Amino acid sequence: MTSLFSEVTPEAANEVAVKRITVGINGNKRTVDVEPRLLLAHLIRQGFKLTGTHTGCDTTNCGACTVLFDGVPAKSCTVLAVQANGHEVTTVEGLASASELHPVQEGFKDEHGLQCGFCTPGMMLTAKALLDENPDPTEDEVRWALSGNLCRCTGYQNIVKAVLGAAAKLREQNGAS
Amino acid sequence: MTIDEIKIGGLGASRRRVEDNRFIRGAGNYVDDIVLPGMLHMEIVRSPLAHARIKSIDVTAAWAIPGVRLVLTGEMMAARNLAWMPTLSYDTQAVLATDKVRFQGQEVAAVIADDPYIAKDACEAIIVDYEPLPAIVNPTQAMAAGAPVIRDDKENQPDNVIFDWDVGDKDGTDRAFAAADVVSELELHYPRSHPSPIETCGSIADFDRSTSKLTVYMTTQAPHIIRAAVALVAELPEHMIRIVSPDLGGGFGNKVPVYPGYVVSILASILLERPVKWIEDKTGNLISTGFGRDVYLKGQLALRKDGKILGVRMQTESDHGAFFSDAQPSKFKIGLMHSAFACYDVPTAHLTSRGFYTNKAPGGVAYRCSFRVTEAMFFQERMVQAAADDLGIDQAEIRRLNFVRDDDFPHRTPFGFLTDSGQYGKCLEMGLEAIGYEDFLKQKEEAKKNGRLLGIGISTMTEPLGAGNSREYDILGIKMFDSAELRVHMTGKAILRTGAKSQGQGHETTWAQIVAHELGIPAEDIVVEEGDTDTAPFGMGTYASRSTPVAGAAVSMVSRKIRAKARKIAAHLLEVSEEDVEWELGRFFVRSAPDLGVTIQECANAAYSNIPDGMEPGLENNAYYDPPNLTWPFACYIATVEIDPLTGVWDVLNMVAVDDCGVRINPMIVEGQIMGGLTEAYAMASMQFITFDSEGNCVGSNYMDYLLPTAWETPGFELHEVVTPCPHHPIGAKGIGECATVGGPAAFVNAVMDALQGAGVRNIDMPLLPDRVYEGLTEGRDVSGAPPIRTDA
Ligand code: FES
Numbered sequence: 015m016t017s018l019f020s021e022v023t024p025e026a027a028n029e030v031a032v033k034r035i036t037v038g039i040n041g042n043k044r045t046v047d048v049e050p051r052l053l054l055a056h057l058i059r060q061g062f063k064l065t066g067t068h069t070g071c072d073t074t075n076c077g078a079c080t081v082l083f084d085g086v087p088a089k090s091c092t093v094l095a096v097q098a099n100g101h102e103v104t105t106v107e108g109l110a111s112a113s114e115l116h117p118v119q120e121g122f123k124d125e126h127g128l129q130c131g132f133c134t135p136g137m138m139l140t141a142k143a144l145l146d147e148n149p150d151p152t153e154d155e156v157r158w159a160l161s162g163n164l165c166r167c168t169g170y171q172n173i174v175k176a177v178l179g180a181a182a183k184l185r186e187q188n189g190a191s
Numbered sequence: 192m193t194i195d196e197i198k199i200g201g202l203g204a205s206r207r208r209v210e211d212n213r214f215i216r217g218a219g220n221y222v223d224d225i226v227l228p229g230m231l232h233m234e235i236v237r238s239p240l241a242h243a244r245i246k247s248i249d250v251t252a253a254w255a256i257p258g259v260r261l262v263l264t265g266e267m268m269a270a271r272n273l274a275w276m277p278t279l280s281y282d283t284q285a286v287l288a289t290d291k292v293r294f295q296g297q298e299v300a301a302v303i304a305d306d307p308y309i310a311k312d313a314c315e316a317i318i319v320d321y322e323p324l325p326a327i328v329n330p331t332q333a334m335a336a337g338a339p340v341i342r343d344d345k346e347n348q349p350d351n352v353i354f355d356w357d358v359g360d361k362d363g364t365d366r367a368f369a370a371a372d373v374v375s376e377l378e379l380h381y382p383r384s385h386p387s388p389i390e391t392c393g394s395i396a397d398f399d400r401s402t403s404k405l406t407v408y409m410t411t412q413a414p415h416i417i418r419a420a421v422a423l424v425a426e427l428p429e430h431m432i433r434i435v436s437p438d439l440g441g442g443f444g445n446k447v448p449v450y451p452g453y454v455v456s457i458l459a460s461i462l463l464e465r466p467v468k469w470i471e472d473k474t475g476n477l478i479s480t481g482f483g484r485d486v487y488l489k490g491q492l493a494l495r496k497d498g499k500i501l502g503v504r505m506q507t508e509s510d511h512g513a514f515f516s517d518a519q520p521s522k523f524k525i526g527l528m529h530s531a532f533a534c535y536d537v538p539t540a541h542l543t544s545r546g547f548y549t550n551k552a553p554g555g556v557a558y559r560c561s562f563r564v565t566e567a568m569f570f571q572e573r574m575v576q577a578a579a580d581d582l583g584i585d586q587a588e589i590r591r592l593n594f595v596r597d598d599d600f601p602h603r604t605p606f607g608f609l610t611d612s613g614q615y616g617k618c619l620e621m622g623l624e625a626i627g628y629e630d631f632l633k634q635k636e637e638a639k640k641n642g643r644l645l646g647i648g649i650s651t652m653t654e655p656l657g658a659g660n661s662r663e664y665d666i667l668g669i670k671m672f673d674s675a676e677l678r679v680h681m682t683g684k685a686i687l688r689t690g691a692k693s694q695g696q697g698h699e700t701t702w703a704q705i706v707a708h709e710l711g712i713p714a715e716d717i718v719v720e721e722g723d724t725d726t727a728p729f730g731m732g733t734y735a736s737r738s739t740p741v742a743g744a745a746v747s748m749v750s751r752k753i754r755a756k757a758r759k760i761a762a763h764l765l766e767v768s769e770e771d772v773e774w775e776l777g778r779f780f781v782r783s784a785p786d787l788g789v790t791i792q793e794c795a796n797a798a799y800s801n802i803p804d805g806m807e808p809g810l811e812n813n814a815y816y817d818p819p820n821l822t823w824p825f826a827c828y829i830a831t832v833e834i835d836p837l838t839g840v841w842d843v844l845n846m847v848a849v850d851d852c853g854v855r856i857n858p859m860i861v862e863g864q865i866m867g868g869l870t871e872a873y874a875m876a877s878m879q880f881i882t883f884d885s886e887g888n889c890v891g892s893n894y895m896d897y898l899l900p901t902a903w904e905t906p907g908f909e910l911h912e913v914v915t916p917c918p919h920h921p922i923g924a925k926g927i928g929e930c931a932t933v934g935g936p937a938a939f940v941n942a943v944m945d946a947l948q949g950a951g952v953r954n955i956d957m958p959l960l961p962d963r964v965y966e967g968l969t970e971g972r973d974v975s976g977a978p979p980i981r982t983d984a
Pocket residue numbers: 068069070071072073074075076077078079080089090091092
């Protein structure tokens with residue numbers, strides 16, 4: 015995108031005013047120079063090569079690009095990369111630990127909460143944020159929390175099941191610990 | 192030691208999906224995720240007008256922007272004979288416009304630059320001077336005397352008519368109508384809808400001068416058809432073209448046709464000798480790519496007083512947009528519209544169909560539908576409901592009375608299809624029981640006394656899925672068979688490739704289950720690959736619910752070929768004659784001494800290490816499957832709704848689906864397909880449509896106007912099943928992906944219309960937006976949804 019990430023002609027590189035930012039991405043601090051107009055979604059995808067964050071619309075409706083911005087779900091297609099300066103961003107790649115899937119990820123697989131998988135990263139991050147806030151949500155609360163994320167394949171029923179299942183598992187884990 | 196088929200992930204196992212392991216980690220590989228060294232980025236300039244002559248295009252300012260590598264216009268495409276391309280329906284389509292633009296969003300120019308931001312800047316800098324022409328946005332305008340001819344580029348095209356086609360028995364139908372007690376009539380519009388996968392279309396063309404080979408990574412549901420089309424358009428030899436369809440973020444028919452963006456990216460890569468990536472934005476996808484429906488119906492049923500259907504007359508007018516690019520079998524002009532009334536025992540029927548050019552995006556058949564069966568079944572079920580209302584007959588009763596009976600198969604439908612099996616009555620009764628039909632009718636009466644509007648709607652249908660057979664079904668002359676190739680390695684692990692292409696259906700999981708069922712190799716020992724034309728056997732791809740009926744059958748057949756060879760090897764290993772060898776799942780044994788046996792894995796090993804004299808080594812094979820008939824799944828969908836009389840808002844109280852798709856390979860995945868389909872049915876019934884104002888401006892060009900239901904609006908679904916194995920499919924399976932989208936909408940609409948009974952309204956066109964329902968309820972008249980819509984209100 016910017017001079018940092020893809021080859022550009024020397025003339026082009028000279029014309030672009032870049033800004034230096036430091037972003038925490040899945041726990042690692044990364045310092046990069048970006049064009050002020052660069053979208054966070056593009057920094058994540060093309061810059062950091064974390065392609066699990068998808069983009070599916072031009073109008074902030076689909077939620078495929080959802081990341082956690084300081085723990086809160088945000089549509090990264092509608093955040094400028096420079097706005098992430100000094101903030102902590104979690105993408106789907108940061109959901110699982112090296113050895114273990116997050117219970118939300120397990121839930122999506124177990125309950126067949128995905129088909130094409132395109133909405134899935136955004137859905138899972140939104141779900142994680144919900145469960146961080148509210149460990150025991152009702153079905154309606156889950157549906158409402160996910161209503162900024164579109165899925166074209168599943169009809170949501172299994173996604174809701176997946177999130178409720180993950181909630182139960184997390185409660186059990188946390189109760190046990 | 193018999194193998195437990197469910198344990199090895201065979202037929203009937205709700206096996207967790209293999210593909211999910213990468214998707215839940217964000218490690219899918221979609222087209223936009225692919226980055227090639229030296230890759231450039233392409234963006235497209237689209238027409239803001241629906242119909243206009245291009246006076247000039249000035250690209251000077253675009254060229255002046257640093258980082259711009261190439262600017263392409265129609266004129267430059269024409270110089271290479273690439274300004275127009277053939278469509279999948281024997282028409283032509285502009286790649287980049289030269290003479291006129293014919294719909295809003297049409298491709299006019301393209302910029303290739305170092306990054307997409309620069310390319311977008313350069314697109315803005317291109318100045319196109321248009322001379323506006325009157326726009327045509329529906330068939331009535333298209334057929335009016337003196338209407339401007341949209342396709343003045345074509346010879347012998349004096350008007351806007353694409354085809355005038357009919358099927359069935361006109362005279363017999365006339366006689367049936369003459370003898371009828373009652374004739375029930377209905378007119379309606381099935382609105383234009385867009386498949387709108389969350390992932391848009393895109394491609395990366397990579398032409399390698401040193402090998403002359405063109406590789407295109409592309410969002411396509413039908414890689415081999417695309418290869419044939421690219422060979423045709425780009426005049427490249429087929430063996431020098433490799434199409435790779437990686438993970439697809441949904442398709443639903445949107446990713447079957449050839450789009451201008453693909454072609455332009457290919458030419459750009461050839462000219463620049465660098466990889467060129469084009470990723471469409473959402474608006475581009477919604478306003479220019481394959482849509483579904485946009486058909487008007489005048490329907491008539493000839494009825495006996497008791498509700499028996501004596502004859503059917505259907506007259507359709509369809510709006511195909513500016514180019515006839517329907518991806519459909521070439522023999523049928525309005526797809527399989529004539530599959531209507533297949534589940535009813537109707538003596539005679541006649542369908543006349545006319546197709547029109549308009550100043551709207553081209554397409555028509557795309558959208559989770561086996562070639563317009565969605566319209567066919569919707570029309571059928573709306574006509575049946577209207578007839579029941581006209582006669583004052585119970586809506587379940589009229590269906591019972593007219594169903595083809597279980598012992599009446601094979602059955603010739605009034606339009607000539609051959610259905611082969613079904614338990615329609617059982618399906619319906621199961622649905623009625625699940626929804627609590629009788630109780631609901633009482634509740635509805637009670638509620639009415641309190642001014643509450645409750646309604647129940649039924650939709651029952653059987654639909655033809657799994658084209659072809661090759662006698663009747665081809666696309667551009669290519670017969671609609673499909674294929675599978677199986678290589679069993681010496682350890683008994685295997686790789687399977689097919690000519691289909693999953694877009695979320697889970698082929699990597701289910702195909703392995705079919706092999707497990709046929710060979711007893713655990714599903715987890717089988718890798719499935721699709722989508723790369725250099726490695727996959729030739730197939731027609733995945734759409735129209737044809738994967739399981741055709742490619743899935745090929746998977747069975749190739750497994751059986753492998754088993755036949757393994758049997759010979761087993762006889763050799765067991766030192767008996769082949770006739771003395773018996774098969775049980777995963778193992779051959781000696782008939783007279785069942786303890787003496789060899790496993791399929793041992794046979795695989797021997798195929799590479801201990802071959803009988805005179806036998807070819809190896810355990811690999813392929814199969815091309817040409818189905819004897821379509822498969823005929825059946826379904827009954829029942830919805831109950833409540834309308835708020837003050838606002839016209841309606842809520843789904845309950846939705847029951849009973850599906851018969853024959854033997855279920857993976858019940859979990861089947862249910863996932865049904866729930867997804869029901870959601871799209873609900874979407875079309877309630878909110879999702881693309882329409883146009885009188886100037887041809889597309890209303891529905893982004894997700895703020897084109898409404899897809901979220902988790903919040905989407906109702907819950909209760910699923911049931913009936914299993915009538917398909918008599919000709921090797922494992923008794925039928926298509927399922929589209930049943931609920933096809934049969935679902937009528938259940939919702941019939942329910943709302945049922946709730947409005949007595950209000951003086953017989954039809955409201957989809958989507959049943961609150962204002963339309965309110966208008967129907969309060970004004971007591973039908974509400975049309977046909978474009979042009981008013982935009983001054
Ligand atoms: S890409 Fe659709 S909301 Fe961000």
